[in-house]
Amino acid sequence: MIPMKVLLVDDHALFAKSLSIALCDFPEIEQFSSTKDIHNLEELIAEELPDILLIDINLGRLADEDGLMLTQHLLKHFPKQKIIILSGYNLPVYRKEAKRIGAKGFVSKDIEPDELLRILLMVKEGATHFPREEVFVEDLTEGEKKVLELVATGAKRKEIAEQLFISERTVSNHLQHIFEKLQVTSALEAITKAIQLGYLSPLN
Numbered sequence: 001m002i003p004m005k006v007l008l009v010d011d012h013a014l015f016a017k018s019l020s021i022a023l024c025d026f027p028e029i030e031q032f033s034s035t036k037d038i039h040n041l042e043e044l045i046a047e048e049l050p051d052i053l054l055i056d057i058n059l060g061r062l063a064d065e066d067g068l069m070l071t072q073h074l075l076k077h078f079p080k081q082k083i084i085i086l087s088g089y090n091l092p093v094y095r096k097e098a099k100r101i102g103a104k105g106f107v108s109k110d111i112e113p114d115e116l117l118r119i120l121l122m123v124k125e126g127a128t129h130f131p132r133e134e135v136f137v138e139d140l141t142e143g144e145k146k147v148l149e150l151v152a153t154g155a156k157r158k159e160i161a162e163q164l165f166i167s168e169r170t171v172s173n174h175l176q177h178i179f180e181k182l183q184v185t186s187a188l189e190a191i192t193k194a195i196q197l198g199y200l201s202p203l204n
Contacts, residue, residue: 093198
């Protein structure tokens with residue numbers, strides 16, 4: 001098997017260094033490099049021709065877009081590039097979006113090096129890797145997501161209606177649909193489950 005080249009896009013220098021140390025011990029890895037330079041990433045890809053691109057979802061202050069948006073952008077210019085999304089938040093919504101936009105896999109940052117290598121080899125050979133979904137939850141609409149985000153800030157129905165320029169009845173309808181889709185009975189349960197599923201950021 002021909003050794004592979006892997007390029008990591010991540011804003012955490014310590015994580016990048018740790019991953020480099022872990023992967024460079026494997027003979028299957030010809031080259032492991034990392035970058036924080038989003039603005040010159042396309043030039044770097046064209047220069048290094050990585051077999052697989054690992055992209056973190058949360059790029060911090062590196063870019064105006066997150067790793068999912070960056071992946072979507074890169075695949076327009078490099079449609080054959082194999083990209084695996086890497087994240088500290090192993091959430092269903094993130095995994096689903098990664099698959100939808102054309103990434104070849106989704107990996108949690110707490111993965112063991114041996115398992116990561118196995119996934120890298122699989123993807124290099126043309127396979128994909130997305131963890132199986134334990135629970136199916138019907139997608140929330142954009143309107144429902146906005147209502148839920150405001151509920152999480154502590155806003156009341158009247159305040160939500162005013163901010164979104166909708167009636168309180170519409171807010172109530174959205175909340176009812178949210179409760180039904182998330183299979184919960186209270187706003188607190190809805191917020192908790194929405195964080196677990198990735199509809200609300202754990203950083204909020």
